[in-house]
Amino acid sequence: MSNHPIGIFDSGIGGTSIFKEIHALLPLENIIYLADSANAPYGNKSREDILQLSVKNTELLIDRGCKLIVVACNTATTNAIAYLRQNYNIPFIGIEPAIKPASLNSRSKSIGILATKGTLSSALFHKTSDLYAKDVKVIEQVGEGLVPLIEAGQLHSQDIRDLLKKFTLPMIKAEIDYLVLGCTHYPYLIPELKKILPSHVTIIDSGLAVAKQTETVLRTKQILNNEASTPKIEFYSNGDISILKKILNNQFPVSYLNF
Incomplete structure (x- = not known):
């Protein structure tokens, strides 16, 4: 085979x-x-x-x-x-979202997770989060509306930028130093995310x-x-x-x- x-x-x-x-x-x-x-x-x-x-x-x-x-x-x-x-x-x-490396390496003990509703509400996600992120503040954010825009090829559109600013603002306020991308569509948004997030924030995917x-x-x-x-x-x-x-x-x- x-x-x-x-x-x-x-x-x-x-x-x-x-x-x-x-x-x-x-x-x-x-x-x-x-x-x-x-x-x-x-x-x-x-x-x-x-x-x-x-x-x-x-x-x-x-x-x-x-x-x-x-x-x-x-x-x-x-x-x-x-x-x-x-x-x-x-x-x-x-x-699976890369919660483990983000949690273990975070110095601020605050990480963000951008994922779909289906992932964030799943039993497997909560099991992984409970296992590795007990001592870390986790800012969860549903990326509502991102996948349809990516599927339409609008990777650098104003709509994408507006949504990313909205979704990451609470994370920036919480002083995250890692952003975990919990959807395989989202790595295509890294160029736009880097324009929005502070330079010390590490973006990781699986x-x-x-x-x-x-x-x-x-x-x-x-x-x-x-x-x-x-x-x-x-x-x-x-x-x-x-x-x-x-x-x-x-x-x-x-x-x-x-x-």
């Missing part, structure tokens, strides 16, 4: 931030990416809807021969990955950690692809593929797929 593809799915284009880290670390791996943009955002949906969508995406990737699936969506991870692991005989890699965990699991399962050939990278979206192409700088083939 070593030459079978890695499957990645997200509620849209956000998971491409995870794809880029995985592809950089594991350049020989074949990859299939599903952007469920027609149903974005997942963050304001019910747990039942998120579970149903995650099952749909998983089965499509399994049907295409994927050897491992990365749930490149914080909301889908926190609400569905336990079910997926119990019901499918394939390794799953999830995405991308590199997810790529390293993917490599670890592939090695452990002995399904790492070592064939020195050009990998087959496929992107599929059930939404506007022009935005996905732009995010990828037209480096990879992108196709519309009704799923």
